[in-house]
Amino acid sequence: MKLPFAKMQALGNDFVVLDGVSTPLTLTAAQCRKLGDRRFGVGCDQILVVDPAPDAQADFGYRIFNCDGSEVGQCGNGARCLARFVERQGLSTARAIQVATRTTRMNLELLEQDWVRAELSRPEFQxxxxxxxxxxxxxxxxxxxxxxxxxxxxxxxxxxxxxxxxxxxxxxxxxxxxxxxxxxxxxxxxxxxxxxxxxxxxxxxxxxxxxxxxxxxxxxxxxxxxxxxxxxxxxxxxxxxxxxxxxxxxxxxxxxxxxxxxxxxxxxxxxxxxx
Incomplete structure (x- = not known):
């Protein structure tokens, strides 16, 4: 299949960002490795997928895959890119959105000059x-x-x-x-x-x-x-x-x-x- 993507970066931490809202998207570990490969794919640190909201509290779902295919629950630099992606793709006109990962939720607010403010949950020390x-x-x-x-x-x-x-x-x-x-x-x-x-x-x-x-x-x-x-x-x-x-x-x-x-x-x- 042909998969549309955006390449984005936040302080050099680079991402392949995918729209799973317009078309539901399932990725295998092998596909993540291909996307992340800097010689045979696009090349990135992580692959980010924006999904439909999992519940009424969130605006979008947010999946994060490392370039080795493993899924993780958080990526702060990626979240800021996701907020800009959602705006540019016309998936939302709001200046502030909430996204839900498999482990946490974040409030993201678009600021001036491509800056984004991310509110993460309270740190866990237990x-x-x-x-x-x-x-x-x-x-x-x-x-x-x-x-x-x-x-x-x-x-x-x-x-x-x-x-x-x-x-x-x-x-x-x-x-x-x-x-x-x-x-x-x-x-x-x-x-x-x-x-x-x-x-x-x-x-x-x-x-x-x-x-x-x-x-x-x-x-x-x-x-x-x-x-x-x-x-x-x-x-x-x-x-x-x-x-x-x-x-x-x-x-x-x-x-x-x-x-x-x-x-x-x-x-x-x-x-x-x-x-």
Whole structure:
């Protein structure tokens, strides 16, 4: 079949976005791998599908597939692209929409100059809700791994994150430690591994190794997780800017509240691919 698609990016985190509203769409893992292949397909970090609303509270459904074919429950950068896609495709004229993934819901608001504000749900720290297999909840966890003992904070913002504080993010062992930790036995569904450098109380630098993908230029949910963990540790203010290799995001969170993320979402091109 010929499948229309849009290629979009948010701070270099790139996506193939598909309309499952106009035509119901089922994707196999093999089709996701083809779409994500940078030589034989379109090429992307994730494939995003906008679906009809699953219930009266949501405006759209939102499915996220990694380029290895695995489905995940959250992608903050992708959500901002999805909001722009819905507008450009004429699927909605509203400036604010709610989307439902398999694990969470997000409110998305179109701002000026291609920026989008995403309101995520409250962070989950209970190990069973992350999920994280440990005896008890803590602000920091130390894991025995192939690279030695590694300490960090764990949180779910719709998907699981393990955040490690480093002195210099440019020198962080992202590939080596990311590969060792993303499939760690303590995380039964895998985990995204963030390496965060605190520049100031309102400024972080971050690199993220995403499960099923590897290191990406940016990770919106990873930026939220890093800001939340730093706030829990008492290191930062409620509002921070997070610098990633692909650009900057603005994150706001205070204890007991939802997380807010603001950043750009850009249309790259559109086309059709034979699947």
């Amino acid at each position: 190990p069973a809700r992350i999920p994280l297999d440990v005896p008890a909840q803590a602000e920091r966890y130390t894991l025995d791994s192939p690279v030695g003992m590694v300490s960090g904070g764990a949180v779910s913002v719709g998907n699981p994150h393990f955040v490690i504080e480093v002195d210099d993010v440019a020198r962080a062992p992202v590939q080596q430690w990311g590969e060792a930790l993303t499939r760690h036995a303590a995380f039964p569904e895998g985990v995204n591994v963030g390496f965060v450098e605190r520049v100031a109380a309102d400024h972080l630098r971050l690199r993220v190794f995403e499960r099923g993908v590897g290191e990406t230029p940016a990770c919106g949910s990873g930026a939220c997780a890093a800001a939340v963990i730093q706030r829990v540790w008492g290191h930062t203010e409620a509002r921070v800017r997070v610098d990633l290799p692909g650009g900057q995001l603005r994150i706001a969170w205070d204890e007991g509240q939802n997380v807010f993320m603001e950043g750009p979402a850009t249309w790259v091109f559109e086309g059709e691919i034979e699947l």
